[in-house]
Amino acid sequence: MRSHDIRTRLIRRASKSNIFIADALADRLSAYYELLVRWNRKINLTSLDNLDEAIDRLLIEPLVAAKYLPASASLLLDIGSGGGSPAIPFKLAVPRLVVTMVEAKARKSAFLREAIRQLSIEGAQVETARYEELLVRPELHEASDVVSLRAVRIEARVLTSLQAFLAPGGVVLLFRGPGGPQVPAAIVPPLEWTATHPLVESLQSRLTVLSKRQIR
Numbered sequence: 650m651r652s653h654d655i656r657t658r659l660i661r662r663a664s665k666s667n668i669f670i671a672d673a674l675a676d677r678l679s680a681y682y683e684l685l686v687r688w689n690r691k692i693n694l695t696s697l698d699n700l701d702e703a704i705d706r707l708l709i710e711p712l713v714a715a716k717y718l719p720a721s722a723s724l725l726l727d728i729g730s731g732g733g734s735p736a737i738p739f740k741l742a743v744p745r746l747v748v749t750m751v752e753a754k755a756r757k758s759a760f761l762r763e764a765i766r767q768l769s770i771e772g773a774q775v776e777t778a779r780y781e782e783l784l785v786r787p788e789l790h791e792a793s794d795v796v797s798l799r800a801v802r803i804e805a806r807v808l809t810s811l812q813a814f815l816a817p818g819g820v821v822l823l824f825r826g827p828g829g830p831q832v833p834a835a836i837v838p839p840l841e842w843t844a845t846h847p848l849v850e851s852l853q854s855r856l857t858v859l860s861k862r863q864i865r
Contacts, residue, residue: 662708730761793819840861
């Protein structure tokens with residue numbers, strides 16, 4: 650599919666979710682998607698079988714979710730980044746963010762680094778590791794304003810580990826499908842449920858926001 654076709658489809662899908670995309674952002678998101686398609690022919694980054702569904706999931710969901718980023722957020726840690734969504738669309742839509750993408754698989758990490766290079770993204774880096782391996786690095790403790798993750802099973806032990814990266818007052822953004830309760834049962838202090846927002850109607854996807862309680 651040609652770049653113009655992807656861009657046109659992207660703008661149309663964004664309109665369905667009441668999202669306006671400036672021309673410059675539409676160009677960069679389209680370029681990211683094209684790169685994803687090319688690499689996906691060589692390595693399995695993500696499902697791209699249905700174009701509209703893929704655009705909704707990989708591009709539109711992060712754009713909708715960006716509305717719920719704290720206004721003061723500057724450091725984002727994305728867990729299990731895979732093909733780069735939501736981290737890369739977040740970064741393109743909110744340039745002030747400094748983004749660290751955590752991906753255990755070397756070939757997917759190579760794609761992420763190539764995306765950073767090809768799209769001339771500043772303020773983004775890739776850690777080729779499991780997030781558990783990063784827990785031993787003190788400079789990462791309570792360093793991030795936002796921790797985001799998609800397609801990770803919500804368990805108490807996972808959230809307990811991830812909150813260690815989050816500054817007090819920061820948020821965890823959980824990208825979820827239609828299944829499961831509005832408030833996940835696995836939430837443990839110091840994390841608290843803040844809200845669950847709808848993302849893309851056609852996917853019935855949701856964003857659950859957890860905040861890390863500040864200790865007074």
